[in-house]
Amino acid sequence: MTVQPKESEPRAASTMRSLSRAIEVFEQLQRYDHPQRLNQIAKDCGMSSPTTLRILRVLQEAGLVSQTDKNYRIGPAVLPAARVFLEADPLPRSARPILQQLAENTGLTASLYSRLGFERVLIERVVGAASLGYELPQGRRLPLTVGAAGKILIADLDEDQLAEVISAAVALKYEPEETTVEEIRRRLPEPGEDYAYSEDERATGVVSIAVSVPARTGAVTESIALTAPVHASSREDLVARVPELRHAARRLADLLASSVY
Amino acid sequence: MTVQPKESEPRAASTMRSLSRAIEVFEQLQRYDHPQRLNQIAKDCGMSSPTTLRILRVLQEAGLVSQTDKNYRIGPAVLPAARVFLEADPLPRSARPILQQLAENTGLTASLYSRLGFERVLIERVVGAASLGYELPQGRRLPLTVGAAGKILIADLDEDQLAEVISAAVALKYEPEETTVEEIRRRLPEPGEDYAYSEDERATGVVSIAVSVPARTGAVTESIALTAPVHASSREDLVARVPELRHAARRLADLLASSVY
DNA sequence: TTCTAAAATTTCATAGAATAAAACTCAATA
DNA sequence: TATTGAGTTTTATTCTATGAAATTTTAGAA
Numbered sequence: 001m002t003v004q005p006k007e008s009e010p011r012a013a014s015t016m017r018s019l020s021r022a023i024e025v026f027e028q029l030q031r032y033d034h035p036q037r038l039n040q041i042a043k044d045c046g047m048s049s050p051t052t053l054r055i056l057r058v059l060q061e062a063g064l065v066s067q068t069d070k071n072y073r074i075g076p077a078v079l080p081a082a083r084v085f086l087e088a089d090p091l092p093r094s095a096r097p098i099l100q101q102l103a104e105n106t107g108l109t110a111s112l113y114s115r116l117g118f119e120r121v122l123i124e125r126v127v128g129a130a131s132l133g134y135e136l137p138q139g140r141r142l143p144l145t146v147g148a149a150g151k152i153l154i155a156d157l158d159e160d161q162l163a164e165v166i167s168a169a170v171a172l173k174y175e176p177e178e179t180t181v182e183e184i185r186r187r188l189p190e191p192g193e194d195y196a197y198s199e200d201e202r203a204t205g206v207v208s209i210a211v212s213v214p215a216r217t218g219a220v221t222e223s224i225a226l227t228a229p230v231h232a233s234s235r236e237d238l239v240a241r242v243p244e245l246r247h248a249a250r251r252l253a254d255l256l257a258s259s260v261y
Numbered sequence: 262m263t264v265q266p267k268e269s270e271p272r273a274a275s276t277m278r279s280l281s282r283a284i285e286v287f288e289q290l291q292r293y294d295h296p297q298r299l300n301q302i303a304k305d306c307g308m309s310s311p312t313t314l315r316i317l318r319v320l321q322e323a324g325l326v327s328q329t330d331k332n333y334r335i336g337p338a339v340l341p342a343a344r345v346f347l348e349a350d351p352l353p354r355s356a357r358p359i360l361q362q363l364a365e366n367t368g369l370t371a372s373l374y375s376r377l378g379f380e381r382v383l384i385e386r387v388v389g390a391a392s393l394g395y396e397l398p399q400g401r402r403l404p405l406t407v408g409a410a411g412k413i414l415i416a417d418l419d420e421d422q423l424a425e426v427i428s429a430a431v432a433l434k435y436e437p438e439e440t441t442v443e444e445i446r447r448r449l450p451e452p453g454e455d456y457a458y459s460e461d462e463r464a465t466g467v468v469s470i471a472v473s474v475p476a477r478t479g480a481v482t483e484s485i486a487l488t489a490p491v492h493a494s495s496r497e498d499l500v501a502r503v504p505e506l507r508h509a510a511r512r513l514a515d516l517l518a519s520s521v522y
Numbered sequence: 523t524t525c526t527a528a529a530a531t532t533t534c535a536t537a538g539a540a541t542a543a544a545a546c547t548c549a550a551t552a
Numbered sequence: 553t554a555t556t557g558a559g560t561t562t563t564a565t566t567c568t569a570t571g572a573a574a575t576t577t578t579a580g581a582a
Contacts, residue, residue: 016319017568018540022280023323030345039558048542053560058277062284063377066350068520070559074346076375080382082343083400084291085335089327114337116324121341139344259329278539279569300529309571314531331530331578 021047022055026064026074035071082139090259091222092124098248098255099126102226106241109227112213112252113142113149118168120150120223130232132206143174145184147202148195148210149225155189155196155212195242197235205230209238213249216257224249282308283316287325287335296332343400351520352483353385359509359516360387363487367502370488373474373513374403374410379429381411381484391493393467404435406445408463409456409471410486416450416457416473456503458496466491470499474510477518485510 024045029036036044042052056072059065063077086092095112102110103126110128113120119141144150144165154165162181169175175184189196199207210225226241285306290297297305303313317333320326324338347353356373363371364387371389374381380402405411405426415426420442427445430436436445450457460468471486487502 015569016279016283016315018277019279019283019316019319022277022283023319023325026342027323030342033349037558038560049559050543050561051541054277054540055280058280058284062288064284068351073349074342076346076350076352076382076384077377078339078342078346079384079400080377080402081287081291081335081339081400083398083402085337085339087398088295088334089337090329091337116338116341121337123337123340137344137348139340139342141341141344276539298529299531310530311532311572312570315569 018051018055021045021051022059025052025055026059029065029072029074032073035068035073037070038072041072086138090256094252094255094259095124095224096126098252099124099224102126102224102244102248103128105244106226108233108241110248111136111149111225111227113153113210113223113225115144115153115221116141118144118165118172120144120153123222128228130229132203132227132229134203142202143169143172145169145175145179145187146198147225148198148208149223150202151188151198152196152210152212152223153221155193195239195245197238199230199235207233207235207238209241209245211242211245211249213256214253222252224252279316282306282312283320286313286316287320290326290333290335293334296329296334298331299333302333347399351517355513355516355520356385357387359513360385360485363387363485363505363509364389366505367487369494369502371509372397372410372486372488374414374471374484374486376405376414376482377402379405379426379433381405381414384483389489391490393464393488393490395464403463404430404433406430406436406440406448407459408486409459409469410484411463412449412459413457413471413473413484414482456500456506458499460491460496468494468496468499470502470506472503472506472510474517475514483513485513 025041028041028044038049038053038056041056042049045052056065056067060067060072060075063075065072066075067073091112091114099110099112102108106128107130108128109125109130109132111125112123114123115121120143122136122138122140122142124138125136142150144154154162157165159181162184166175166179166181166184170177170179187198187201195209195211197207197209201208206227207230208225208227210223213222213224215221224245226238226245228238286302289302289305299310299314299317302317303310306313317326317328321328321333321336324336326333327336328334352373352375360371360373363369368390370386370391370393372386373384375384376382381404383397383399383401383403385399386397403411405415415423418426423445424442427436427440427442431438431440448459448462456470456472458468458470462469467488468491469486469488471484474483474485476482485506487499487506489499
């Protein structure tokens with residue numbers, strides 16, 4: 001069974017084509033390990049080099065892209081933008097005290113993730129007393145198909161949506177080729193369970209449990225997770241924390257709904 | 262003497278208009294204290310509401326803008342972009358160990374700033390033993406006309422360029438109306454001095470000294486600063502550190518020049 | 523609730539910009 | 553010096569971005 005190719009996505013009718021293309025370039029630049037040449041970027045984005053060049057120049061003018069020699073990469077202007085987001089957005093602002101309290105009460109690491117496209121992003125994290133042995137920086141992109149906090153974000157999707165997520169996960173190298181919907185579905189929570197669990201999944205030596213943050217729209221886009229070293233917590237220990245997690249998620253949802261903006 | 266208005270800027274010929282406009286919207290959103298309505302944004306960017314709406318929708322699709330009710334603000338997608346910048350860009354990567362060493366040797370706080378448009382941005386900072394009594398987060402935008410690290414970035418500008426910087430500083434509320442070039446010029450280093458000094462300037466109770474990082478092009482776009490509580494360091498103390506600062510700046514420039522990309 | 527004014531959104535004809543082919547320039551390498 | 557490939561500029565054409573106007577929605581007042 002093959003997953004559907006990109007062009008089947010029912011994109012909104014052709015609006016702001018050059019802007020959409022610029023965003024594609026901007027996103028593509030974030031995926032490279034190293035700065036890339038014009039022709040490579042053009043090829044990867046499926047556009048001609050003159051067009052790509054003009055986009056890169058405008059982005060560069062704004063500091064969103066920078067260039068050394070003929071190599072392009074993400075520029076410094078993203079830094080102040082992220083600062084604005086972290087200081088002003090109700091999501092990270094509201095999450096901080098809630099994660100803090102979770103971490104204090106449980107001694108575990110508490111994290112808030114947000115779904116962005118076909119990945120999740122670590123928005124905020126408070127490290128608990130029990131060290132995980134690795135660090136995960138704010139803003140890191142992670143898979144949706146791996147790890148409790150990712151899986152709970154896709155637990156409610158229908159077959160088609162899930163297939164799309166998996167297809168993207170393969171393209172992003174998070175999953176091997178030929179990964180099937182069934183394989184992934186087996187990892188996901190059983191119907192009725194409102195939490196996801198993972199053990200040695202995204203990071204080895206680590207267990208994690210996550211719940212989703214109910215959104216006004218009903219579409220789940222945020223999740224809260226507790227993570228512990230595998231030797232320190234059993235599955236039962238973590239499942240026992242679910243009510244507390246659920247409470248934190250509810251509190252966050254309430255805070256977001258009541259935030260003036 | 263009045264400074265010239267915006268429209269005199271010799272912008273590159275009308276290329277990628279919708280992209281330039283989108284960037285303008287994106288930048289404008291970063292300047293608001295609170296999320297704003299469509300019409301306000303349209304007005305502040307000088308474009309029609311249908312156009313602004315279409316731009317906001319495309320940006321929102323990518324997560325660069327988010328919306329609650331009718332209010333728009335910067336979205337979460339800037340966070341992973343900033344993460345990529347901090348982890349991959351040679352500027353913050355090379356600066357970290359150099360600032361670390363500066364902070365250790367001097368006991369003071371060492372910072373790297375980058376000029377972005379008509380502001381500077383804190384790229385990296387290592388806090389020294391002597392606390393400054395306040396925190397300055399990575400990515401914060403600060404004025405070019407105030408503070409040693411800002412002033413050294415505009416020390417070499419000609420009259421016209423300086424007038425443009427001041428005009429922008431007034432528009433950004435960093436300087437009062439009617440600020441003259443002469444007033445600012447008096448703050449700047451004397452001709453021949455390759456460092457800038459500030460005392461109780463941007464932050465009270467703090468003295469600072471800064472040198473520029475020589476760039477390949479000759480256009481100065483980065484500066485390194487040492488900052489200390491005013492009671493702990495005299496001007497002479499800081500000036501005595503200039504050779505060390507100069508050395509650090511040179512080392513950074515060399516690292517940047519030799520970084521493969 | 524209903525009414526009213528303002529804001530948001532959609533529609534649409536037109537102007538004008540984005541596009542890619544092709545020509546050209548430049549740099550690296552043989 | 554010739555050759556190759558990448559980057560860049562030019563340009564005719566296509567198609568999209570644009571804002572006025574119409575329409576719908578929202579929010580506040582009565």
